[in-house]
Amino acid sequence: xxxxxxxxxxxxxxxxxxxxxxxxxxxxxxxxxxxxxxxxxxxxxxxxxxxxxxxxxxxxxxxxxxxxxxxxxxxxxxxxxxxxxxxxxxxxxxxxxxxxxxxxxxxxxxxxxxxxxxxxxxxxxxxxxxxxxxxxxxxxxxxxxxxxxxxxxxxxxxxxxxxxxxxxxxxxxxxxxxxxxxxxxxxxxxxxxxxxxxxxxxxxxxxxxxxxxxxxxxxxxxxxxxxxxxxxxxxxxx
Amino acid sequence: xxxxxxxxxxxxxxxxxxxxxxxxxxxxxxxxxxxxxxxxxxxxxxxxxxxxxxxxxxxxxxxxxxxxxxxxxxxxxxxxxxxxxxxxxxxxxxxxxxxxxxxxxxxxxxxxxxxxxxxxxxxxxxxxxxxxxxxxxxxxxxxxxxxxxxxxxxxxxxxxxxxxxxxxxxxxxxxxxxxxxxxxxxxxxxxxxxxxxxxxxxxxxxxxxxxxxxxxxxxxxxxxxxxxxxxxxxxxxx
DNA sequence: ACAAAAGTGTTGTACGTACACCCATGA
DNA sequence: TCATGGGTGTACGTACAACACTTTTGT
Numbered sequence: 008x009x010x011x012x013x014x015x016x017x018x019x020x021x022x023x024x025x026x027x028x029x030x031x032x033x034x035x036x037x038x039x040x041x042x043x044x045x046x047x048x049x050x051x052x053x054x055x056x057x058x059x060x061x062x063x064x065x066x067x068x069x070x071x072x073x074x075x076x077x078x079x080x081x082x083x084x085x086x087x088x089x090x091x092x093x094x095x096x097x098x099x100x101x102x103x104x105x106x107x108x109x110x111x112x113x114x115x116x117x118x119x120x121x122x123x124x125x126x127x128x129x130x131x132x133x134x135x136x137x138x139x140x141x142x143x144x145x146x147x148x149x150x151x152x153x154x155x156x157x158x159x160x161x162x163x164x165x166x167x168x169x170x171x172x173x174x175x176x177x178x179x180x181x182x183x184x185x186x187x188x189x190x191x192x193x194x195x196x197x198x199x200x201x202x203x204x205x206x207x208x209x210x211x212x213x214x215x216x217x218x219x220x221x222x223x224x225x226x227x228x229x230x231x232x233x234x235x236x237x238x239x240x241x242x243x244x245x
Numbered sequence: 246x247x248x249x250x251x252x253x254x255x256x257x258x259x260x261x262x263x264x265x266x267x268x269x270x271x272x273x274x275x276x277x278x279x280x281x282x283x284x285x286x287x288x289x290x291x292x293x294x295x296x297x298x299x300x301x302x303x304x305x306x307x308x309x310x311x312x313x314x315x316x317x318x319x320x321x322x323x324x325x326x327x328x329x330x331x332x333x334x335x336x337x338x339x340x341x342x343x344x345x346x347x348x349x350x351x352x353x354x355x356x357x358x359x360x361x362x363x364x365x366x367x368x369x370x371x372x373x374x375x376x377x378x379x380x381x382x383x384x385x386x387x388x389x390x391x392x393x394x395x396x397x398x399x400x401x402x403x404x405x406x407x408x409x410x411x412x413x414x415x416x417x418x419x420x421x422x423x424x425x426x427x428x429x430x431x432x433x434x435x436x437x438x439x440x441x442x443x444x445x446x447x448x449x450x451x452x453x454x455x456x457x458x459x460x461x462x463x464x465x466x467x468x469x470x471x472x473x474x475x476x477x478x479x480x481x482x483x
Numbered sequence: 484a485c486a487a488a489a490g491t492g493t494t495g496t497a498c499g500t501a502c503a504c505c506c507a508t509g510a
Numbered sequence: 511t512c513a514t515g516g517g518t519g520t521a522c523g524t525a526c527a528a529c530a531c532t533t534t535t536g537t
Binding site for chain 2: 100103158239
């Protein structure tokens with residue numbers, strides 16, 4: 008599913024009087040807010056350096072190359088602009104209102120999950136991480152797009168195991184619960200959460216424990232036989 | 246949500262070495278199979294009269310005009326090719342694999358529901374209705390697209406009231422149950438179905454009854470305060 | 484009267500929620 | 511020993527599936 012090397016040169020864009028196809032991605036990850044003890048959902052945005060909405064923050068993206076599939080374009084453009092390689096990538100929606108940009112642009116938007124261990128230390132120039140719940144005014148219709156992506160994320164966390172796309176290989180039940188709590192924006196009962204996820208068959212207990220504070224917590228792994236998310240007959244193709 | 250008059254002339258397409266954007270629609274409706282007493286899901290397909298896959302059956306669609314929104318393009322192209330005006334229209338997915346067509350085409354695909362009373366008597370030339378469960382080999386990747394649309398329909402019928410998009414204004418609970426049974430492909434308990442749908446708050450009982458066979462059945466209407474389908478922050482825009 | 488569909492009642496199981504309680508560790 | 515999070519037990523309410531049963535019509 009992941010990225011490949013970017014092609015050396017890109018095909019010239021068609022004349023501006025034609026519809027052009029762009030690809031953008033809403034990338035979600037979790038960050039522990041320094042002061043408090045809660046996690047928050049954050050997304051990386053790119054400061055625009057060109058004419059439409061120059062200086063404003065926008066979703067990472069770029070033009071679709073004529074020789075690459077949609078998902079490949081999403082992987083490539085987000086890697087080029089942010090240097091990131093998410094663990095999960097799924098198409099969100101195609102946005103194509105006539106007035107969403109000065110020239111006619113249809114944007115195929117993807118959304119992605121980034122594991123905590125995939126976040127690089129030094130950030131790329133012109134990229135900044137924002138609390139998804141408290142965004143500034145973004146370029147184009149990107150506020151609307153992020154809202155929709157958040158809605159999809161919250162929905163999907165309820166009926167699939169995508170939350171695992173935000174965690175490293177081994178984790179405690181408290182880690183997993185924190186992910187759910189950050190996405191859903193409410194506290195969950197530890198006892199009930201444990202039983203739910205244990206009965207779902209998606210977790211494999213290891214014989215390792217995480218120590219350091221109070222009683223050690225058992226570490227779990229994901230059962231790779233269970234799909235991360237049910238995408239129906241489409242197995243992740245375009 | 247519905248169609249408008251088609252523009253008199255369409256902008257010339259960009260040169261064939263650029264990516265073009267097409268819009269197609271999977272239109273679902275129900276038909277009572279003549280012999281038996283069951284309903285089946287049927288979709289209209291158009292016979293291709295041009296080069297790629299000429300003679301094969303394909304989804305109704307056409308090129309996106311540079312001056313129209315995506316949903317408007319879906320409404321227009323399906324009206325032009327089939328003469329239909331569905332009661333419900335929602336974006337399905339953007340298909341853009343490089344090899345899905347001889348030239349590079351990104352298809353924004355919609356899916357639609359047509360009420361029984363919206364089906365015209367005489368069918369347009371080159372349009373034929375097919376049982377969705379028994380399709381021939383279609384042009385391009387359209388078999389795959391229909392499979393995905395069917396999956397979405399079956400999913401969505403479980404957590405929204407879209408089934409109502411397939412019925413006339415007034416209907417009996419048996420009518421509604423038939424819709425669910427046709428979509429889900431299994432029989433439902435009339436008693437439990439009644440309670441479920443009654444408690445959902447989406448139905449308004451009228452004081453009219455349908456007579457004709459056995460005990461008369463009460464007619465119901467939809468509560469228009471309840472959305473047909475939850476589309477999140479997107480209220481049906483593109 | 485009888486068949487058949489409309490509509491009601493009852494029961495059991497599964498599952499989510501609330502919350503009391505015990506366990507194991509660091510300090 | 512105490513505070514804290516890990517982990518177990520239990521009781522209650524809702525939702526759904528199964529199915530027996532009553533009601534109302536056409537024939």
